[in-house]
Amino acid sequence: MGILTEHYYKLIWKLSTANEMLEFKKAEIKDLSTIQKLAYDTWPNTFGKVIPKKQINYMLQLFYNIEALKKQMLEKGHNFLLAENDNQAIGFTSYEIFCNEEPQLMIHKLYILPSKQGLGIGKEFLNLLSDIAMQNNNQRLRLKVYYKNAKAIGFYEKNGFKNNGTEMTNIGNDYSILDNIMVKELK
Ligand SMILES: CC(C)(COP(=O)(O)OP(=O)(O)OC[C@H]1O[C@@H](n2cnc3c(N)ncnc32)[C@H](O)[C@@H]1OP(=O)(O)O)[C@@H](O)C(=O)NCCC(=O)NCCS
Numbered sequence: 001m002g003i004l005t006e007h008y009y010k011l012i013w014k015l016s017t018a019n020e021m022l023e024f025k026k027a028e029i030k031d032l033s034t035i036q037k038l039a040y041d042t043w044p045n046t047f048g049k050v051i052p053k054k055q056i057n058y059m060l061q062l063f064y065n066i067e068a069l070k071k072q073m074l075e076k077g078h079n080f081l082l083a084e085n086d087n088q089a090i091g092f093t094s095y096e097i098f099c100n101e102e103p104q105l106m107i108h109k110l111y112i113l114p115s116k117q118g119l120g121i122g123k124e125f126l127n128l129l130s131d132i133a134m135q136n137n138n139q140r141l142r143l144k145v146y147y148k149n150a151k152a153i154g155f156y157e158k159n160g161f162k163n164n165g166t167e168m169t170n171i172g173n174d175y176s177i178l179d180n181i182m183v184k185e186l187k
Helices: 002-006 029-047 053-064 066-074 121-135 150-158
Strands: 009-014 019-026 079-085 088-096 104-112 140-146 162-172 175-185
Touching (some): 019 121, 088 121, 121 140
16 A cells, blocks of 8 residues: 555646646545535536536535545545645546456546646546556556546547446436446556
8 A cells, every 4th residue: 555655746747838846645634625626616617518517516515525525535445646736736536446356446536627637637647547556466447437528538548548338327316327437458
């Protein structure tokens, strides 16, 4: 578990106008409200055209209330990482190693603020998650992505993920979500 608790990444990332510091850090309980805010700031832009607003609000309340996030972090083995730019949180991911007791790292969440998308941060998160997987002898990355989230699907395909079927999940309140399952084998 060393790399999960100790991992601390810094890199210079080139914006069009200037070099800025991008820093990745492990999130703790005290960071959950920041993660919640990032989700609320990202979801309408991500899903606004493909999921009704009422359902978006329901899902945010279900998956991003602080108690649910705490449970994911403390009981379900989800590790959260934050990306910060000049000490401002601009994105996060959560992942689980040995998901379903298989040597695979599950990416549960990956969200970058709309204003910071397309700058290479998502790719850096994937590089970091690949490193963590390999350090833990996990042979593949796995994730579920909403089947109408074409932008994210394009991003994952560009970064070496392949489709591996679909999965329907009943999330309550008469809502179901259809996801594409995507997998990337690591060398
Ligand atoms: C999807 C997301 C994580 C991608 O992160 P990002 O920081 O915007 O993407 P990056 O700038 O790192 O892109 C990395 C590479 O993928 C490419 N890429 C990004 N989106 C792409 C797309 N839709 N189709 C094809 N290629 C794409 C980029 O051009 C770049 O290529 P390069 O390495 O040749 O320069 C981010 O846009 C996001 O948070 N979206 C909203 C939330 C979301 O949908 N999350 C996924 C939930 S499962």
